[in-house]
Amino acid sequence: MPVFLNANEPGFDTQFAALLSAKREDAVDVDDTVAAIIQDVRTRGDAAVIDLTSKFDKLDLTPETLAFTPAEIAAECARVSDADRAALHLAADRIRAYHSRQMPDDQRWTDDAGASLGWRWGPVSAAGLYVPGGQASYPSSVLMNAIPAQVAGVARLVICAPTPHGVSNPLVLLAAQIAGVDTIYRIGGAQAIAAMAYGTETITPVDKITGPGNAYVAAAKRRVFGRVGIDMIAGPSEILVIADADNDPDWIALDLLSQAEHDESAQSILITTSAPFGQKVAEAVAARLTTLERRAIAGASWRDYGAVIVVDDLAQAAALSNRIAPEHLELCVADPEALLHQITHAGAVFLGQWTPEAIGDYIGGPNHVLPTARSARFSSGLSVMDFIKRTTIARMTPGALRAIGPAAERLAISESLQAHGLSLRARLDRLNAGE
């Protein structure tokens, strides 16, 4: 059974703090192994990637077969049913429409001193997307990672997706095609991350790597960070539902279970103003857990990390939610817009009972790659911003330099940086001489 807490009972603060700090992930230390794999790929290039793929994925490749050919992709995509294909296209269209609004504007202006200032955004030149194999091979994640890069204007977009024993996921290939991916390599693990970061004879390096992966992939991303940009290292998924008594307990139970079924380390929490409703939801979860396909996983998650918290009012619910800073937050209350105003930290918010979190995983439009483990306090979900960068622009006129240059020289001198000061002084002297 999950924890059942009342926010107004003695000892709640301690119990809540324990819930917040529960260590939900056993970080396997694979760093030495990963360091060796990266070094091997840097040294031996394609040969290392091919050897490691043979070893880990039981698949024998050559430099020529590292990437799927267009014909192979077309053949795989042809296996996708019409219904799945239509669903993927609708999802891609909606995700693209949402992310297209994220492109920020360039700015340029002239200030009172006559200085022309501004900035300009531009895409990274090449991005690499990692797609896990096996159970976690999600076509929806391909769309969520590749479409923001495509919208950003990234010129070259590649995917690495392991195909253990040569088995690929047609939906992943179709999603990649829809999202404008140029090349798909059938490699995975730390060796794929190393190949994308450093390049091999066959694989041209990229500038940014995103996408989820296992402990080896995560460790490799940490190691290549700096050489290339990376997205966040995501932890187990989480959902927080704030619900009043006027909800169907079974709907809320299914929403909680839709995170719990991801991972035994996932966390699902209900905060409710009604203790009887909280009890009904717990009963509905238990009932669903008798038949759910992934009941072993979802049951362990709910048992070990699930919680029902009863509060006096929605203000108290919002305050607790802000301490949790949840990845996903459902506001199943009569006036979700009013409650939204009280929410300061959350990755994604779903308003009202007709907005199950699962709609956001697939087709709502917002990204499903979101900050976990309370990091919504300081970070955001994946977006177009992850694939662009800003160049700041400054242009002085002689008049502008005369107006603000002396103060800059003053500060340079105060910091004992003489050459900085002289680079200003030499120009100011010329201006003064010309008067």
Add this chain to the structure above:
Amino acid sequence: MPVFLNANEPGFDTQFAALLSAKREDAVDVDDTVAAIIQDVRTRGDAAVIDLTSKFDKLDLTPETLAFTPAEIAAECARVSDADRAALHLAADRIRAYHSRQMPDDQRWTDDAGASLGWRWGPVSAAGLYVPGGQASYPSSVLMNAIPAQVAGVARLVICAPTPHGVSNPLVLLAAQIAGVDTIYRIGGAQAIAAMAYGTETITPVDKITGPGNAYVAAAKRRVFGRVGIDMIAGPSEILVIADADNDPDWIALDLLSQAEHDESAQSILITTSAPFGQKVAEAVAARLTTLERRAIAGASWRDYGAVIVVDDLAQAAALSNRIAPEHLELCVADPEALLHQITHAGAVFLGQWTPEAIGDYIGGPNHVLPTARSARFSSGLSVMDFIKRTTIARMTPGALRAIGPAAERLAISESLQAHGLSLRARLDRLNAGE
């Protein structure tokens, strides 16, 4: 002497690649030491911070004297000259004006399906700024880090600045006061980073830590990343100047030296369309190096990492610049705006001969915390964006769910995530029953 290359001579590609990959920093491995310091601060709190400050900074503190009192800050600030004070205020005003334009808008709209979508930006609740002691104690960096946080609306802003032997920098304290910092702790090193990340009895933890520091500070920031957000880990500074023959060689020499004087590992490169001009700049650098206060540092940097590269035309210069992805880029050419259009990767661009890089270090307006070591390929300088985060918003109506819910259910089933599908199906069935 620095490297003198011609982009059209045999062997240039190899020499240029060597320049790009020159390892300019000996990363001292202090990670074990830093791990122990962090653990000590987590375990013993204030007592650990006080002991470590006594050991490393030769300063004995108590929990009551960890932070400067308002009276102490006022007394230190009173020591600043009027000229320095006026320069700091002008810099702060200009930096604030520039960064105020960076606040992005919230968005909310309703799409064709009737779904209400959008996002909302909000500040991190608390930010901590690290300010190094000694030579690298720069008031300009206080402004560059604190003002974006202030503009972002961060409610609590603290500084950690070591004061070895109890000696503080009045300009740093004044800059902090001008930038709206709430509390200044006289502590430094990995212990300061640990205290800001995890908190102690006296120091309330923050959500985001920014600011430069030595190898211990950098290692500590890497270690607390995830618990809190951090800014980039900056490497040695760099400047690339693209100049035609119509420039004063001494001005360009001073611009190159104003990076070289930062650090023996700094890198200054001139790309020019005129070999004779390149020669004149090299001579001017040599002449300035005979008298420059920091000639030992600047001379070593120029000798070991400096370069003059002669090209045929500005298109070739831009192509090389984009491969370098410089932190600072000066365009000292007749039409810098035209050349700017060819620049794809750079942290900050300075246009024309009246815009020495040093103006941007202090008072131009744009931030001087910029991506080093070619990371401008994928990252941006510090900005308001570093202190805010995005919450995405989705709200379905029954009609919207009916329109797009079935496709989401389809994709959930294709990913074998049954509870995801059921959370949609339960609501769709209700809608269908109500028809």
